[in-house]
Amino acid sequence: MAEGEKMRIDPAAMSKSELVDQLNQLQANAKTDLEQSEAQLLHELQVHQIELEMQNLELREAQQRLEEARDRYADLYDFAPIGYLTLEGAGRILEINLTGAAMLGDERANLIGKPFSARLARKDSQLFFLYLNRVFHSVGGSNIVTEVKIKRGDAVVDVHLESAPMKSTAGQDRTCRMVMTDISEQKRAKGTLKQTLLAQEALLNTIPAKVFFKDKDLRYTAVSQGCQEFFGRQVADILGKTNFDLIPRKQAEGLQRMELSVLLSGVPERNIEHMVTDSKGNQLFFTISLAPYFGPDGKTAGLVGVSVDVTPIREAEHLSQDLLRQNRLLTQRLFSLQESERRHLARELHDELGQWLTAIQAEAGAICSNSGAEREPEICAIAQAIGNSATEVQSVIRRILRRLRPALLDELGLTDSLQELAIQWRQHHPKIVCDMELDGNLGDLSEALNITLYRIVQEALTNIANHAQAHHVKVWLRRVPDVASDPEHLLLTVQDDGKGMYSNLPLKGLGMLGMRERVIASGGEFMSQSAPGKGVCIEIRLPLVAPMEERRKT
Missing domain, CATH: 3.30.565.10 (Histidine kinase-like ATPase, C-terminal domain)
Structure with missing residues (x-):
């Protein structure tokens, strides 16, 4: 094969790296001999051809990257979690992504060229045109926001709009870009939260107990009406304060120890009795129940406490104890009087009645002796019966005396x-x-x-x-x-x-x-x-x- 034929190459069949290597080789092997002009010309043509092929490869790679970027942009534009729209000055839709079309509840083709206001709830149409006017007259192209309700079938959806005007040249219609976000769940969550807060406020204002919420720094974040009355302050003057700002220091220290224990352990405490001085200087007794509450991260966020005034109960207990002591004193006195009366009655029975019974026995014996059983047997029998009865009565009296007052005691x-x-x-x-x-x-x-x-x-x-x-x-x-x-x-x-x-x-x-x-x-x-x-x-x-x-x- 001739030398010229050895130098012939096919650049179209080579890769970019192979072309670069070939170019480097050709440049290295280039001859400087002016006499070999044909070889030099061929060499230059080959170099130029390789350079053109390299540029062609770079153009194809750039085109491929551009197409990939365009596809990514289209995917991002159409399937972003929010709606993208382009509106003209009268509010007609020029462009809209698939998410925005889904939010409006229709196909994209059916929305292009249609007024955006047609999709709004009736009462929000006028609001939207005022909003659009603000967008086109905004200074510096700043974003303008609002919230409207759109109709989607039988449902009404709350959306957040954020718009900015687009730059336009002379003779072009005004346009603006708009971002549309579905905030229905946020609205419902806010409504639920508002209802919860209103219910909590109603509960705090009506419950007779003193209910309070504290943060991790033991500062009041919410209080009931009972707390306001106890501290003698308005809610605004209680929130953000600690017990050290509201009650005597010694009492505040005792409460703080209990609250810190619950806060650190995470274990509720119930019916802890504590003495506190109110705004009028009265010392009151309370039972306090404390429990931690937790934030969205599952960690302790603060304390909730319920305090019940048990001062009337304690006063009633003290009164009951006083009455019980008085009752016991009275009972002791009654038993003492009873024993005294028993002693007196026993003495009377023994001294008075005993003497008379002894005399009756003696008289009955004398009658029996004087009359003689042989001379007057009937009289003697009667006298003996009287004596026996007196003896029996004495026996009964002795039993009574033992019950009334035992002599041995x-x-x-x-x-x-x-x-x-x-x-x-x-x-x-x-x-x-x-x-x-x-x-x-x-x-x-x-x-x-x-x-x-x-x-x-x-x-x-x-x-x-x-x-x-x-x-x-x-x-x-x-x-x-x-x-x-x-x-x-x-x-x-x-x-x-x-x-x-x-x-x-x-x-x-x-x-x-x-x-x-x-x-x-x-x-x-x-x-x-x-x-x-x-x-x-x-x-x-x-x-x-x-x-x-x-x-x-x-």
């Missing part, structure tokens, strides 16, 4: 008196086994405590004999020493195996009520447990020093 103390009471009770109720256990030192108790314990045991045994149908009774009295914070006290247990009763029923018998009142009046605790067929167990706890006596000492 004054002479020998509680232990012997209770044991004697058990002996007498067994004699009268031989079919019931009665066990009595007395533990600890019971010899140094006060007279009032001795009488209370004796009367309770006496009444309990009487109830068992009359109502329990029991076969076995146990009485256990013990003195319990100090244990930790539990002071020394007395425990009395009376238990039987009788027919029992329903323990949830209210006490009706005077015996049980009397025992309970005696215990309560002495500052003690009265408990009873029972069930049908399982007997009754009475447990009584009495302090060694009655509350009233303790207060007198202090």
Whole structure:
């Protein structure tokens, strides 16, 4: 093959990189010999051809990039999430993307050349033309915005319009570009939020409790009418403030500790009692319930609190406690008067009636001795009958005296008196086994405590004999020493195996009520447990020093 034929190449069949390599090779191999003009000319032609092919490739690549950019723009224009429109001066649609056509509820071809106002709700047509006039007369081509309602079938959709005029040359019609955004969901959300806020405001203005919302800095963001009345300020003067701005510092510190605990832990707290001073200087008691509320990110955004004024309840409780104390004092006084009357009656029976009965017995014996059983047997028999009756009456009086005032209680103390009471009770109720256990030192108790314990045991045994149908009774009295914070006290247990009763029923018998009142009046605790067929167990706890006596000492 000739040398000229070796130099012949086909640029159309080569790639850009191959052309560049070939060009470089040709330039490197170019001969500078002027005598080889034909070869030089051929070389230059080949170089020029390669350069033209390179330019052609670059043009094709640029055209391809342009087409891709155009396709991307068309896709962005037509399928953007908002509507794009071009309007002429009278408001007719010149251009509109597919999203805008879908928002107007029609095909794009049916919208071109049609007035945009035809798609608006009737009351917004005039508003739109005023808006369009503002757009074309805007200074500096700034964007002008408005909101209108468009008709889409039977529905009405809220849209946001943002427009700017386009530059036009002399003789061209005025045009503007407009962006249309569907804000129906935003409108509904705003409406729902507004209703919620109105409902919250109505609730805050009518609820009797003091309700408040605070941010993470513990500043008030919303308060109820009750809070306004408590602080003696208008809402605007409360919002943005903390408790330190509104109440005494010491009280604010206590509230802040509670609020920070809930805010940091995220755990609600309920019915925390706290004392607060109101705007008039009154010290009031409140129960406060606190709970965190959360923001859209799920993190704690602040606190909501409900505060209820329980001052009237506390005052009622104090009044009730005062009345209860007075009632106990009255009950103690009544029992004291009762014991005093019993003592007086026992003394009268023993001193007065006892003497008369002794005299009757003596007179009856004298009559029988003087008349003689043989001489006047009838008179003697009558005298003996009178004497026997007097003796029986004395026996009855002694039993009454034991119930009215046991002599051993004054002479020998509680232990012997209770044991004697058990002996007498067994004699009268031989079919019931009665066990009595007395533990600890019971010899140094006060007279009032001795009488209370004796009367309770006496009444309990009487109830068992009359109502329990029991076969076995146990009485256990013990003195319990100090244990930790539990002071020394007395425990009395009376238990039987009788027919029992329903323990949830209210006490009706005077015996049980009397025992309970005696215990309560002495500052003690009265408990009873029972069930049908399982007997009754009475447990009584009495302090060694009655509350009233303790207060007198202090």
